[in-house]
Amino acid sequence: GGVAACGGYGGGWGPGPPMPPSGLHSAPPGGGGAMCGGAMYGSAGRLSPAAAELRRLFLELGAEDGRRARFGELLRRSSEQDISECISIILDRLVNFASANSFGLYALGEILRLHPVLLVNCLSPQRVYDLFNPHADERTACAFLHAFCCYKQSQGLGCQQEGSKLQKLLMRRAKQQDIRRVPATPARSWLTKIWLDVPSSRPDRQVVTSCCARWVGDKGTPLEEKMPSLALMRQELELRGRPAGDAWLLSMLLEQVCRDPINHSPDLQHLLWALGAAPQPPILKPLLGGLAQERGRLATLWVCLCLWAPQPCPQDANAPLWPAGCAHPVHAFLRSMLVAFTHFAGADDLCRTSVLSLGAIAASGSGAIAASATDLLLFLHKDGPMLPSNVWMPLVPLLENVLANRYASSAELLNRLRQRTGLPPLPSGHFQQGGFDQGHQGGGYQQQQQQQQQHQQQQQQLQQLQQLQQLQQQQQRVHEQPAEINAAAPDIPAASQQAPHPASILASPASPGQSIAAVLVDQAPQLHRQESGDGGAQEKQLDRVGPVPEGAAKEEEQPPTDAPGDLAAAPPSPCWEALA
Numbered sequence: 001g002g003v004a005a006c007g008g009y010g011g012g013w014g015p016g017p018p019m020p021p022s023g024l025h026s027a028p029p030g031g032g033g034a035m036c037g038g039a040m041y042g043s044a045g046r047l048s049p050a051a052a053e054l055r056r057l058f059l060e061l062g063a064e065d066g067r068r069a070r071f072g073e074l075l076r077r078s079s080e081q082d083i084s085e086c087i088s089i090i091l092d093r094l095v096n097f098a099s100a101n102s103f104g105l106y107a108l109g110e111i112l113r114l115h116p117v118l119l120v121n122c123l124s125p126q127r128v129y130d131l132f133n134p135h136a137d138e139r140t141a142c143a144f145l146h147a148f149c150c151y152k153q154s155q156g157l158g159c160q161q162e163g164s165k166l167q168k169l170l171m172r173r174a175k176q177q178d179i180r181r182v183p184a185t186p187a188r189s190w191l192t193k194i195w196l197d198v199p200s201s202r203p204d205r206q207v208v209t210s211c212c213a214r215w216v217g218d219k220g221t222p223l224e225e226k227m228p229s230l231a232l233m234r235q236e237l238e239l240r241g242r243p244a245g246d247a248w249l250l251s252m253l254l255e256q257v258c259r260d261p262i263n264h265s266p267d268l269q270h271l272l273w274a275l276g277a278a279p280q281p282p283i284l285k286p287l288l289g290g291l292a293q294e295r296g297r298l299a300t301l302w303v304c305l306c307l308w309a310p311q312p313c314p315q316d317a318n319a320p321l322w323p324a325g326c327a328h329p330v331h332a333f334l335r336s337m338l339v340a341f342t343h344f345a346g347a348d349d350l351c352r353t354s355v356l357s358l359g360a361i362a363a364s365g366s367g368a369i370a371a372s373a374t375d376l377l378l379f380l381h382k383d384g385p386m387l388p389s390n391v392w393m394p395l396v397p398l399l400e401n402v403l404a405n406r407y408a409s410s411a412e413l414l415n416r417l418r419q420r421t422g423l424p425p426l427p428s429g430h431f432q433q434g435g436f437d438q439g440h441q442g443g444g445y446q447q448q449q450q451q452q453q454q455h456q457q458q459q460q461q462l463q464q465l466q467q468l469q470q471l472q473q474q475q476q477r478v479h480e481q482p483a484e485i486n487a488a489a490p491d492i493p494a495a496s497q498q499a500p501h502p503a504s505i506l507a508s509p510a511s512p513g514q515s516i517a518a519v520l521v522d523q524a525p526q527l528h529r530q531e532s533g534d535g536g537a538q539e540k541q542l543d544r545v546g547p548v549p550e551g552a553a554k555e556e557e558q559p560p561t562d563a564p565g566d567l568a569a570a571p572p573s574p575c576w577e578a579l580a
Contacts, residue, residue: 050074050082051089054107058093058100071107075114083115087122091130101136105144112144116151123148125161132169132187142166142190149198159194163201166191179207180214184221192228209236209252217256219265226267227314234274234319246275247283254287257304258297266308272329273313276320279332281339288337292344295353302354305334306361306376309368327383331376339385352391355380359395362410363402374407381413392417404431 047055053074057067075083090107093100108131111119131141145166149159167179170191174182182188192212195202202208212229215221233252237245253271257264272279291297310328313319326332341350355377362373381392396417403410415425 048082048085050078051085054086054089058089058097058103064103064106067103068106071103072110075110080115080118083111083118084122087111087119091123091127094133095130098133098135101133102140105131105140109144109147112148112151119148120152120155120157125165128162128165129169134173139186139190142187146190146194146197149194149201153198153200157200159198159201160203163191163194163198164203166194167203180211184215184218184225188215189225189228192232196228196231205236208232213252213256213271216271217260217264217268219263221265221267223267223270223314226270227316230270230274230314231316233271237274243280243283246279247287249274250279250284251287254301257301258291261300261304264304266311269308269311269330270314272333273319273322275329276322278326278329279336281336281343284336284340285343288340288344295346295350298341298350299353299357302334302337303357303361305330305337306358306373307369309372327379331372331379334376335380335384338380342385342387348388348391351385351387352394355387355391355395359398359403362407363398371407374403374409374413378409378413378416381416389420393421 054071057071057074060067078086087108090104094104108119108123128145131145132138133141145162149162152159152162166187170182170185170187171177171179173187174185176182192215195208209232212232216226216229216233218226233249237249239245240248249271253268256268288298291301308330310330313322322329327335338351338354341347341354344350358373358377358380362370362377364370377395396414399410399414399417404414411426411428411431418425
């Protein structure tokens with residue numbers, strides 16, 4: 001708090017400006033006494049009262065909040081000579097005692113806020129290592145170093161040595177000789193912030209861009225920690241100009257994908273936002289030309305890029321805006337790649353492999369990747385290169401049998417291919433999408449499939465209830481028949497007493513796991529005998545398929561045409577088809 005901000009995104013690369021005026025490095029007034037970084041104390045070789053009190057604060061075991069308040073009072077009444085002596089004590093305590101790290105860094109932060117010139121004079125680059133105790137949290141030390149370098153940058157001072165010390169510390173802790181191979185840590189994230197906000201702390205431009213491109217491609221690192229690296233890459237793009245900068249940025253992206261095709265991060269796609277528009281195929285052709293002799297590597301590269309689910313543009317005010325209505329940068333990049341493929345030898349085979357692999361990704365699973373693949377197929381057919389029919393037609397069986405029933409974009413692509421071959425388009429009702437097209441909105445294919453199955457089960461249960469109501473109404477009509485029918489068939493009342501009432505079927509207990517449909521199938525023959533009106537004489541004809549004899553038709557009234565007679569002879573209905 002209170003520390004002046006650094007120059008932000010401005011500035012160039014390389015070493016910082018010249019050394020500060022002599023006033024910053026002159027000895028503090030007071031006529032002899034403590035010198036920063038050494039072991040000199042007062043003229044008599046003893047600690048000053050302020051330094052002695054500071055040592056007592058480090059040794060106390062009380063709450064840190066109370067000690068911080070007492071240090072603030074000490075700082076306000078101390079002279080510059082006493083404060084210089086206190087800085088040396090704080091640095092010694094930081095490197096030797098992990099328990100003193102939090103309080104010591106707070107004390108340095110207060111001195112930077114109230115007496116920044118003294119701290120710049122006393123905290124030399126050689127003592128940067130003292131801020132990082134191996135047994136303490138490194139984030140607090142990195143935050144202080146970032147604020148310290150920002151102040152020096154605002155005063156026109158260079159910070160290349162501070163940045164170099166932090167790089168060496170990271171490599172030593174990771175046991176690496178190459179800064180690019182340092183794994184993701186909070187200190188590495190803070191290093192990129194220091195590079196971004198303090199241009200004088202950056203090493204060689206090639207080292208910085210190589211580190212940033214590789215660290216953006218690290219899998220498992222949060223996107224928030226990659227934002228400084230993305231900003232540094234965008235600055236380098238602007239320095240190189242167009243179109244050389246576009247070719248450089250695309251080459252860095254492709255290099256990271258080819259370096260680790262399996263474990264790279266899809267966050268590399270955010271490098272494309274810096275282009276501001278779709279890359280031009282003439283820029284991509286020479287970059288892909290080196291892989292054109294090995295078709296397997298080109299196909300692998302294509303599949304890796306197709307597996308990137310498009311991500312929204314990160315919230316960065318300095319990122320260029322893409323034109324309104326333009327495709328997502330990933331899709332625009334893949335379209336340019338497909339155009340470049342058409343200029344290579346054996347272009348038809350290469351493009352056919354690319355299209356079929358994209359269809360396989362769309363049909364392989366669910367979620368945003370599959371939905372994005374179907375949208376990309378339609379986009380390539382609409383706005384991509386004009387490819388011969390032998391490239392697209394092998395995709396038709398997959399569209400007809402799988403994809404068109406899941407996604408509206410695949411159904412549209414299928415109709416476009418049918419029109420291209422002279423066939424009429426299929427009506428929209430031909431496809432049973434059932435909500436699969438909404439998978440790219442976050443639900444995913446599996447979730448949509450479960451919802452569709454639940455909806456179908458509810459519809460089947462509703463149809464079963466309606467069928468039961470119809471059976472109940474038909475039984476009531478049978479009981480209302482004339483008395484002479486009952487006289488001609490005296491066994492009907494006995495059969496009616498034995499057969500269950502249709503309304504009692506739902507109330508009857510079912511075995512565990514038995515559905516309403518199973519209960520209906522078990523009770524249907526008894527219901528049929530109850531409604532047939534012929535008990536004993538007609539019971540033998542339950543399995544006979546055919547019209548009722550004329551004699552029986554003269555003696556009794558025929559039931560309504562929609563009455564379910566014999567289950568085997570009744571015309572199929574949607575309910576029974578669903579049960580089957």
